[in-house]
Amino acid sequence: MSRVLVGVKRVIDYAVKIRVKPDKSGVVTDGVKHSMNPFDEIAVEEAVRMKEKKLASEVIAVSCGPAQSQETLRTALAMGADRAIHVEISGPEYETLQPLHVAKILAKLSQDEKADLIIVGKQAIDDDSNQTAQMTAALLDWPQGTFASKIEKSDAGLTVTREIDGGLETVKTKMPAVISADLRLNEPRYATLPNIMKAKKKPMKKVSAKDLGVDLAARIKVISVEDPPVRQAGSIIPDVDTLVAKLKEGGHI
Amino acid sequence: MIKSIAILISNLNKTNIISQAKYTTSVLPQFSSEKYAVKRKNFGILKSADVEYFKSVLSEDRVLTDESDVLPFNIDWIKNCRGQSKIVLKPKTTDEVSQILSYCNKNRLAVCPQGGNTGLVGGSVPVFDEIVINLVHMNKIISLDDISGALVCEAGCILENLDNYVRDHNLIMPLDLGAKGSCHIGGNISTNAGGLRLLRYGNLHGSVLGIEAVKADGTVVDCLRTLKKDNTGYHLKHLFIGSEGTLGVVTKVAIHCPALPKAVSLGFFGVENFENLLKLYKSAKSSLGEILSAFEMADNKSISLTVENCKLSNPIGDYPFYVLIETHGSDETHDSEKLNRFLSQEMESGLILDGTVTSEPAKIKNIWHIRESIAGAGLINGYVFKYDVSLPLRNYYDLVLTLRTRVGDRARVYGYGHVGDGNIHINVSASKYSKELYAILEPFIYEEVAKVGGSISAEHGVGFRKPQFIHYSKDKTALQLMRDLKQSMDPNGILNPYKVLPDVPDIEKD
Structure with missing residues (x-):
C-alpha cells in the first residue's frame, strides 16, 4: 500500500478564449474562469482509482499558487483525494513560478509526507512546459514513467505504458517513482454531490515555499507572449480557370 | 504537445460533427409530395428565361441549378421531407431579395425562404419545385x-x-x-x-x-x-x-442582448420519478429565483440512447429521470451560496438522488452537449418521429407513457424538454419510416394534446408537417384572421406554400 502525491495546477479553463495582455507580458487572467489543468484531473483520477483498488492507502493533492488554488484542491478532494496541501504563492512570485520551483516543492513534500508515488499531468495547458515530472524525478533520483497511458502494479513496482511517437512503449519502474499522466490514461469522473459536500470538510494544510526551503527566484525570463497569427480569410472562386489565374497572380505557379 | 490538447478538445467535441451533419446521400428520403400525398398548386414553372433573369440580378455563382448542388437544399436535416426544387438563389442584399420576390410574384413562381435548414417540421425545404431563397450570404x-x-x-x-x-x-x-x-x-x-x-x-x-x-x-x-x-x-x-x-x-x-452573466453554474441530477421532478422545479423557482436560467429534463431512455449513440459518457449514474439546472448571475459567491443551500436541502429531502454540479466552463459545455445531442441521437438508429408540444405541467410526462403503451415494441419512445416552459419533446425512434407507425402516432398525439388544452407545436412551428392539425390548437376565427392576413400580404400565395395554413376543405372536413 502506498501513499500517492498528486500535483494539481489551476489554469485558465480550456473552454475560455485566451487574450494576450496589451504589453505582451503574459495573458489576461483577471476575471477569467479557471479550472484544474485537464491532465492533472487525469492524474487525480488515476490516484483515486488506485485507492479504490486498494493499491494506494492515501491520496494527497498539492497545488502551488494563489488563494484561489484552494478551489482546485477542493475539486481534487471532491474527486476522491483524502487531503490537500496548498503551497501559497502569490503576486510577483507566482507570475514567475516555474517548473523547477514546483518540482523542488513536490520533491520536498514527497519526503515530508513519505510518499511512494507522485503523479502529475504531463503538462499544464497554459505554459505547456512538460518539465515538472522529469525534474521532480531527477531531484529525488527516482525512476520516472512519463506520458503514461496505462499504469499497472507489478511485483517490485509499476508497469507503465507510455505514449511515444508512432506507438507505445512499456517500461517497468521500481517504487518510489514519478509518473506523468497522458490523455488516454483514463476519463476523469465528475465529482458527485455527496462528495462535493464531503470535500468541504476534508483537511487542507497551508504552507509557504519558504517553509519548505524552496527559493523562488526566477530562472527563466519571459520575453514576450504573442497571439498566434490570424488565419487569413479564404474566398470562393467560381471555376478552375479563375483558380489558375489567381494562383498565377499570387506567384504560386 | 499542443497536438494532444487538440485531440483532447476534438474528442470532447467530436459528436458535434454528428449532430450537425445535415444529411447523408446514402439514403434519400421519399419526396414529401408522395409521402404525404400533396397536390401541386397552380404556380408558374421555372423557365430558362427566369434563370437568366436571376443570374442578371445575382452573380452567376449565387444561382445554383445543378441537380447535385440543389439537392442539400431540398432535404431537411432529419431526412423527413424532400422537395423537388430546381434552383437555389443566394441573395446578398435586401434589394436583391426584393427584386427576386417582385419577379416571382409577377410570374407566380412559388418560393421557399430558407435559413440554416435546421427546422423540424419541414417548413424550411420546398415541397414541390418552389424556388429556394437561401439567406446564407446575408451574414453581416x-x-x-x-x-x-x-x-x-x-x-x-x-x-x-x-x-x-x-x-x-x-x-x-x-x-x-x-x-x-x-x-x-x-x-x-x-x-x-x-x-x-x-x-x-x-x-x-x-x-x-x-x-x-x-x-x-x-x-x-x-x-x-x-x-x-x-x-x-x-x-x-x-x-x-x-x-x-x-x-x-x-x-x-x-x-x-442581455448582459453576459459573470457567474454560471450547472447541475445535472438524477430524480426518482416525474412527481419529484415537478417538486424540484417548484423548489428551484423559489430557492434560486432570479438566477435560474434553465430547468431541463430528460427521461432515462433519452440519456441512455444519446450516450450510447453519440459515444458520450454520462457524468452521473443511471436514474429514471435527469434534470439539468443552470444559473446565470452576477456574483459567484452569492450564486454558489444559493445553489449550495438548494442542493443540500434537496439532497436531504430526497428529491435529488445524486448528481454533479460545476462552474467550470469546459464541464458546463460537456454537460450541455449531452442535453443538446438528444435531438439528433435517435437519427443514428434510422428514423425519428419528432413531436414538440406544450402541456400543462401536471400532464407533462403522461403522453410519453401513453405513447409507449400504444407503440409497444415497434419503436423507442422518449421525452425530454424545457420543463420551465411546459414544453416537452417526444421522440419516437424507429429503424425506418413506416406508414403503420405514422398512423398509430398521428393524429392520436394531437388529440391527446388538445384534450388537456396543450399546443400541438410549442416551438418548432407548423411548417409542412402540421397545418392539417393546427385546428387542434387554433379555432376557426383565429384561422380566418390568419387567412385574411395572408391574403393581404401575399395575395398570390407564393411565399412558402403548403405550409402553416391548411387548405380550406381540410378545415371543413374536420
Missing part, C-alpha cells in the same frame, strides 16, 4: 450598441457566430438552442425559436426590437428600430415572428 453584423444591448444584423447570420461576437462585448444572445452552430437568426425569428434559456430571457416576441422584411410583391417593410418601447400603431414586427416565411422574408433583425 450591422451594429451593436453595448450600452442598450441592441444588435442589428442581417438575417443569415449564424446564431453561434452572433453569440461569440456579442460575448466579446459582455453580452449574450437572448436565445440558445442545440442547432446554434448552423441555424440563422432570420430562421430563428421566422419560426419564433424557443430554446434552452427561454425560461430566463423570454421569447423572441420580447427580445426582437425590430425587423426588416420583404413582402411577396417585393416591398421592403422597414420596422428595423432598436427601441425597447415604440407604441406607434400596429406592432407589425410580430407578424414576421413565427409566421415561418409565409408573410414575408425577414432580411434584417434588431435584437436585444
